[in-house]
Amino acid sequence: MKILKIQALRGPNIWSVQRKKLIQMRLDLEEMENFPTNKIDGFRQRIEALLPSLYDHRCSEGVPGGFFSRIDRGTWMGHVIEHIALEIQTLAGMETGFGRTRETKTPGVYNVVFSYTEENAGLFAAESSVAIAEALIAGTDYDLEADIQKMREIRERDRLGPSTGSIVEEAVARDIPWIRLGTNSLVQLGYGVNQMRFQATITCKTSNIAVDIACNKEETKRMLEMNSVPVASGSICVDEEDLENTIKKIGYPIVLKPLDGNHGKGASINVTTWEDAVAGLAHAKNYSRRVIVEKFITGFDFRVLVIDNKLVAAAKRVPAHVVGNGADTIQQLIDTTNLDPRRGYGHENVLTEISVDRDTTDLLTKLGYSLETVPNAGEIVYLKSTANLSTGGTSVDVTDMMHPENIFLAERISRIIGLDVCGIDIMAENLTQPLKENGGCILEVNAAPGFRMHLAPSEGLPRNVAAPVIDMLYPPGKPSRIPIIAVTGTNGKTTTTRLLAHIVKNNGYRVGFTTSDGIYVQNHMMEKGDTTGPLSAEYILKDPTVEFAVLETARGGILRSGLGFSRCDIAVITNIQEDHLGLSDIHTLDDLARVKSTVARSVKKDGWAVLNAEDPYSIKIASDLTCNVAWFAMDEENPFVKKLSKEGKIVAVYENGFITIKKGEWKIRVERATHVPLTLGGKAKFMIANALAATLASYLYGFKTDDISLSLQTFIPSVAQTPGRMNIFEFKKFKVLIDFAHNPAGYLGVEDYLSSVDASKKIGIISGVGDRRDQDIKECGAIAGRMFDHIIIRQEKYLRGRTEQEIIDLILEGIHESDKSVTYEIIPKEVEAIKHAINSAEEGTFITALSDVVTNAIEIVQEYLDKENEEGTL
Numbered sequence: 001m002k003i004l005k006i007q008a009l010r011g012p013n014i015w016s017v018q019r020k021k022l023i024q025m026r027l028d029l030e031e032m033e034n035f036p037t038n039k040i041d042g043f044r045q046r047i048e049a050l051l052p053s054l055y056d057h058r059c060s061e062g063v064p065g066g067f068f069s070r071i072d073r074g075t076w077m078g079h080v081i082e083h084i085a086l087e088i089q090t091l092a093g094m095e096t097g098f099g100r101t102r103e104t105k106t107p108g109v110y111n112v113v114f115s116y117t118e119e120n121a122g123l124f125a126a127e128s129s130v131a132i133a134e135a136l137i138a139g140t141d142y143d144l145e146a147d148i149q150k151m152r153e154i155r156e157r158d159r160l161g162p163s164t165g166s167i168v169e170e171a172v173a174r175d176i177p178w179i180r181l182g183t184n185s186l187v188q189l190g191y192g193v194n195q196m197r198f199q200a201t202i203t204c205k206t207s208n209i210a211v212d213i214a215c216n217k218e219e220t221k222r223m224l225e226m227n228s229v230p231v232a233s234g235s236i237c238v239d240e241e242d243l244e245n246t247i248k249k250i251g252y253p254i255v256l257k258p259l260d261g262n263h264g265k266g267a268s269i270n271v272t273t274w275e276d277a278v279a280g281l282a283h284a285k286n287y288s289r290r291v292i293v294e295k296f297i298t299g300f301d302f303r304v305l306v307i308d309n310k311l312v313a314a315a316k317r318v319p320a321h322v323v324g325n326g327a328d329t330i331q332q333l334i335d336t337t338n339l340d341p342r343r344g345y346g347h348e349n350v351l352t353e354i355s356v357d358r359d360t361t362d363l364l365t366k367l368g369y370s371l372e373t374v375p376n377a378g379e380i381v382y383l384k385s386t387a388n389l390s391t392g393g394t395s396v397d398v399t400d401m402m403h404p405e406n407i408f409l410a411e412r413i414s415r416i417i418g419l420d421v422c423g424i425d426i427m428a429e430n431l432t433q434p435l436k437e438n439g440g441c442i443l444e445v446n447a448a449p450g451f452r453m454h455l456a457p458s459e460g461l462p463r464n465v466a467a468p469v470i471d472m473l474y475p476p477g478k479p480s481r482i483p484i485i486a487v488t489g490t491n492g493k494t495t496t497t498r499l500l501a502h503i504v505k506n507n508g509y510r511v512g513f514t515t516s517d518g519i520y521v522q523n524h525m526m527e528k529g530d531t532t533g534p535l536s537a538e539y540i541l542k543d544p545t546v547e548f549a550v551l552e553t554a555r556g557g558i559l560r561s562g563l564g565f566s567r568c569d570i571a572v573i574t575n576i577q578e579d580h581l582g583l584s585d586i587h588t589l590d591d592l593a594r595v596k597s598t599v600a601r602s603v604k605k606d607g608w609a610v611l612n613a614e615d616p617y618s619i620k621i622a623s624d625l626t627c628n629v630a631w632f633a634m635d636e637e638n639p640f641v642k643k644l645s646k647e648g649k650i651v652a653v654y655e656n657g658f659i660t661i662k663k664g665e666w667k668i669r670v671e672r673a674t675h676v677p678l679t680l681g682g683k684a685k686f687m688i689a690n691a692l693a694a695t696l697a698s699y700l701y702g703f704k705t706d707d708i709s710l711s712l713q714t715f716i717p718s719v720a721q722t723p724g725r726m727n728i729f730e731f732k733k734f735k736v737l738i739d740f741a742h743n744p745a746g747y748l749g750v751e752d753y754l755s756s757v758d759a760s761k762k763i764g765i766i767s768g769v770g771d772r773r774d775q776d777i778k779e780c781g782a783i784a785g786r787m788f789d790h791i792i793i794r795q796e797k798y799l800r801g802r803t804e805q806e807i808i809d810l811i812l813e814g815i816h817e818s819d820k821s822v823t824y825e826i827i828p829k830e831v832e833a834i835k836h837a838i839n840s841a842e843e844g845t846f847i848t849a850l851s852d853v854v855t856n857a858i859e860i861v862q863e864y865l866d867k868e869n870e871e872g873t874l
Helices: 030-034 043-050 052-056 066-073 077-091 119-138 144-158 162-173 208-215 217-226 240-250 274-284 330-338 358-367 404-417 466-473 493-506 534-542 555-561 589-601 616-622 639-646 685-701 705-714 744-754 774-787 804-816 830-839 854-871
Strands: 002-009 022-028 099-103 109-115 178-180 186-189 196-199 234-237 254-258 268-271 291-295 300-307 310-318 321-323 380-382 394-397 421-428 441-447 484-488 511-514 518-521 524-528 548-552 568-573 603-612 628-633 650-655 658-663 666-672 727-730 735-739 761-766 790-793 823-826 845-850
Touching (some): 002 119, 002 555, 022 077, 022 119, 043 052, 043 119, 052 066, 052 077, 066 077, 077 109, 077 119, 077 144, 109 119, 119 144, 162 178, 162 196, 178 534, 196 466, 208 404, 208 441, 217 441, 240 274, 240 291, 254 274, 268 274, 274 291, 274 358, 300 466, 310 404, 321 330, 404 421, 404 441, 484 589, 493 548, 493 685, 511 534, 518 534, 524 534, 534 555, 555 589, 568 589, 568 685, 589 603, 589 616, 628 685, 639 650, 650 685, 658 685, 666 705, 685 744, 727 854, 735 744, 735 854, 744 774, 761 774, 761 830, 774 804, 790 804, 790 830, 804 823, 830 845, 830 854
Parallel strands (some): 511 548, 568 603, 628 650, 735 845, 761 790, 761 845, 790 823
Antiparallel strands (some): 002 022, 178 186, 254 268, 254 291, 300 310, 310 394, 321 380, 421 441, 511 518, 518 524, 650 658, 658 666, 727 735
């Protein structure tokens, strides 16, 4: 078997709109296409022995053991690999269960699709599942545990931490979108101007001064003392002389910890001798030049969490420990403790496995113990000096036991330091009494406190501490999203997108939009190029200045990685025409419609899909949609349009020269088409269709028809507004049209326009694109033969696997099929072809350059026009 391609889908996609995280692997079964599982001796026994938990996979049978039944009856290896990929992720602590395996048009080649929780782990699972299947087929041993451990390591490296993850989960539960910014824990909630950011548990509302204070333990302690908050006595030491002086003042036992430390790193507690104090100082200085030395306070370690100045949780923290049974060694007790199903690798479970490190050996040495010591029955042996969960500690929820005075103290501390998310470490016998009565004190105040101990305590009630964070960032009534209009289709996408962006901008919004020529924010080009994929959409949604997004969405990005947004308010599908067929398993217009429908299927329930009522494939798409549907059409008398009108549906039509919105028999005439510059005086019919789609989408969003009309009148087709879309350059003796038409439907639109153009001679500059079907290239040639008197064929770009001569021959074949006497010549380079056409143009000539690189063509023609204007003649 051979893996041809593996790709990660990260948004709504052709397989599922709801399941946004999918791996798609293109797999060639090669000779295994002839060997379903029931023809491979012993396969069932081997896979069941290696992965017995596959018994839980119901598969299409709908009962436990269903997948094994399929293996017994015979299923193909792509299906088996799908299930293996899902199961090994689950075994690695990433439970997931959606999968699909479909054969492509190429016999023996399958798309194996399965869900993932961490992308890189999912990509690894794809390769691993094939290797496992090959070992099972061959009957060779396979180290499954090594792969599962590798996936665990990938998961821990890539995943959001438990605190960050809990906030994201709470946001998702409230339908707030999120974007991970980079590979660390920096996360954006919401889109555009409504975004909020946080990293770990530091939010965009967190005061920088407060974080600085909390990170400076000396300053924190000073501020708390000034405000009558009980703290442990001690001072800052940088050398042994300082240490000696401090010990003389406060006496033993002491605690040493780095001034700039966190997570208990570099700390030594309950130090009672000078030798241990010196060693503790050296250990702490590995993390910070300055070291805090304080009196060791006896009692229990408590963590109190205050969010938005309100106490939300409190937990008693217990350092990692084992309890002796009089028989096992400390190492054996650790091993037994780690078998607790609640403990796992890293953050995969409620508790973390206990590991042995320097801190452990130091604590044991102080007791005169080693890992081989057998503690007495019932004896508690502490293995860490701090109670952090990440080092194997446990937590007990005590929120409901806190004395009101301690609650008041904690909330006051959060205001004194100024933290919106504040973790307070307290040492005391209990929190049921006021600290001033039981002698407890504040040890530290933490910015970015961990949530894990509160989310899943070892004992007591779990607390959803992420909820108050979201409450603070998004109080009731504050939106998290911005309006999104997504535009897809075969032809007209870019023009419709630009027109919609113009309408939105004229209605007072700061609009961000993506097109096939660049990313724009309020008409400022931010990035140049074909920016119609998910990364470009995300670029707009991450921009903190954008109030409204209009996103051109092409097939390539959808197939490559899905949509760049979770859902949209309105989707526009301009048309479904023959283009890009034969690529990426898209062979028919039905296949292409399925891809484009992803955009419409991502519309929110009360949103709108705007579809072409004269396009049969758009009509098919409508039958599967759960959102509202509205239509546009050039012909008011179209039978389907008449049916829609009788049903009271909303339809935008071109009637009696007007762009009109109909609801049943009720009509609003928005504007006369001849008054809309984009339509070139009403002659460019396909531009009228684009205007209908944009008008309808704007109307459905809620813009007033008067404002839409004004925008239609002020949207001037030009190099600036619509580069490469019916750009006409008027010379004194002739005209030049540049358009991006590159498929038969686009050529037909230009042909329709040219039929209304009066010219002494019509010259066309055309080329073919190598990855189109033979019939598409020939049809473009035939249409060109009909609409031009003379054709210049040029071919220097986008050969895509073909030779230049192959493409030219196909174009010529099409020209000859046009049954019209037309002359032609071949000038390979576009620059030379355009220059030649302009230099040889006679009075009354109309030159049309159908260019796939519009920027180059525009620059050349503009240069000639500027020269004519400067010199007064060409």
